[in-house]
Amino acid sequence: MENFLYQASIYLAAAVIAVPIAARLGLGSVLGYLAAGIIIGPVLGLVGSETENLRHFAEFGVVMMLFLIGLELEPAALWDMRHRLIGLGGLQIVVSTLALMTAALLANQNWQAALAIGLTLSLSSTAIVLQTLSEKGLMQTAGGRSVFSVLLTQDIAVIPILALLPLLAVAAPAQILHDGSIGRGGEAGSDAGGHGALSLVAGLPGWGVTLVTIAVIGFVVLAGIYLTRPVFRFIHASNLREMYTALALLIVVGISFLMLLVGLSPALGAFLAGVVLANSEFRHELESDLLPFKGLLLGLFFITVGSGIDVRAFLRDPGDLIGLALLLAVVKGLILYLLGRIFGLKGRDRWLFTLGLAQAGEFAFVLIGFSRQLNVLPNDLAQKLLLIVALSMLITPLLFILYDMLSRRMKEPAPHQQADKIDDEGPIIIAGIGRFGQIVNRLVRGSGFKTIVLDHDMETVQLMRRFGVKGFLGDPTRPELLKAAGLAKARVLVAALDDPAQVTKLVAYARRERPDLHIVARARDRHHVFELYKAGADDIVREMFDSSLRAGRYVLENIGLSEFEAAGAEQTFYTHDRQALRDLAEVWDPALPASQNAAYIARVRELEKELESELLALAEENAKKTA
Secondary structure, three states: OHHHHHHHHHHHHHHHHHHHHHHHOOOOHHHHHHHHHHHHHHHOOOOOOOHHHHHHHHOHHHHHHHHHHHHOOOHHHHHHOHHHHHHHHHHHHHHHHHHHHHHHHHOOOOHHHHHHHHHHHOOOOHHHHHHHHHHHOOOOOHHHHHHHHHHHHHHHHHHHHHHHHHHHHHHOOHHHHOOOOOOOHHHOOOOHHHOOOOOOOOOOOHHHHHHHHHHHHHHHHHHHHHOHHHHHHHHHHHOOHHHHHHHHHHHHHHHHHHHHHOOOOHHHHHHHHHHHHHHOOOHHHHHHHHHHHHHHHHHHHHHHHHHOOOHHHHHHOHHHHHHHHHHHHHHHHHHHHHHHHHOOOOHHHHHHHHHHOOOOOOHHHHHHHHHHHOOOOOHHHHHHHHHHHHHHHHOHHHHHHHHHHHHHHOOOOOOOOOOOOOOOOOOEEEEOOOOOHHHHHHHHHHOOOOEEEEEOOHHHHHHHHHOOOOEEEOOOOOHHHHHHOOOOOOOEEEEOOOOHHHHHHHHHHHHHHOOOOEEEEEEOOHHHHHHHHHHOOOEEEEOOHHHHHHHHHHHHHHHOOOHHHHHHHHHHHHHHHHHHHHHHHHHOOOOOOHHHOHHHHHHHHHHHHHHHHHHHHHHHHHHHHHO
16 A cells, blocks of 8 residues: 555656646646656656556546547537548558558568558557647647547557457467567467457357447447436436546446457547537536546556656667657658648648657557567567657657647648637627627627627637627537527527528527527628528628618708608618518529519519608608698
8 A cells, every 4th residue: 555655646746747847848748747757767766567557557548538539529520530530541551551561571570570560650649649639729620630530540440450460470480489588479369459358259250259349339329329318317316426427437437348348449439439428418527527537547648658668778779769769750751741632631730640640659559569479579679669669659749849830930821729618608699799790799798788709710709809808719500509608598699690601500500499589690681681581580680781771861861851851761761671571581582583583573663662652751741840
């Protein structure tokens, strides 16, 4: 017990000291964790041989991270990524494997070891890269989404790679198999990939393994859809806040265990569960409960990577190891740069994609150890590869610093910003805070009512904040953003976006969700008024109508009418026009141009004659009063 408390104190103290220093220097938290591990491990020797066991525990940080990422992705969004998952991610693995395998063959390795090296080093670090992308707010950029697609494909690819390595062991040359420094190959297969004593698929034929795997995945999906709501309601009835945290941990740990039983990646299973729960009303609850554990365990994982570096082996040949780690980054970087061009990434996004994935990843530790146990890799070569992987992970934060330097020197627009998390609700939602929406907002707030302002333009939101107007960045047509802003409880929605199509989309969605909501909509022109009328808007305001009407009143005042007479004509025109639009909406056909709609043209002429009659009658009445 004393030793455990001592070790825990060392790890926590190292993190508390090193990480804030690295963050203040602009190096990021990941480099701080890695530096802390190096200091307490190889440099000072404060942690013992339990680092490897602790790393396995800390890998749950990666599992939780992918679960939380899955919570942010709806199944439809994942389907939209399919081309990048299969095309970009698949090509990256294949091309990188072939290039690195060729390099290993040129270094006089046999083809089995060369293929194992290529497959292992083709993978990148999910933990370091996603953590850094999140810190820098780059996940929602085109480059960030491409990076995530490749990382997800790599996590999926670990499964077939683990299945392939035993086949390489069978084909391995006899001199490698009988090397005295290597353990017996058959001893590793029972535990690798989850096929140990508790495995559900041990001893089953191939078709049996497939059926059990499909059954487990199906159970995860169905449980996420049908079991979470009643379980959460049961937990809610206990009125114990800590039970929510316990349930969140149970979901992640339980799914990880199920995945291991069928030989799948726990991180992949957790990601799948997150996607299934992305539409759940408990998504934010799960996220808030798991975030502290994710951050702490990921930090612990990075520390164990740093503390696990074999300094003695490194000091025997530091130049060679550093050179190979840099060569790995260069080779993968060139491949990533070319793939980025092929898939249309430009500027900052291409450099983020290139530099963000140029390292080896944490799965390499598992694959190298498995390959060594299977006798695919000699012990000395495996140790050297472990050092190269660790060094490549150490330089990853430096690659992101290089990206920041390149990004600042580029003149193209800054990457798209991630939407704000809305932490407030109000009775009035104003979607769009441009020249139209800001007038509405000033009037309403000045009258003592609270508003929630949404806009997709970062510069506009920042400008409003400088003047003391709180606004949230994000696409106001996104259902999740509207729900977070309090659409379910709001009394009035103001649709004031610049794009007419987006205004119509917003009005139609809000009307479906809230039939009782009062919707005030901004219209571009008459035809847009008709679209909004059919979409369900209550009050429709043409953006130029009121200002034009006021200008017409000024003309009447300066041509001979009194202010009273001009105001009367303005009001008569306003009332008639509003009624006319309702009448015209009944005969308007969106499939026909107005010039070809006979019923529409006829009704316009009738209404114009009615307007002239009303205005003339008003003028005659005013003349009688002044006579």
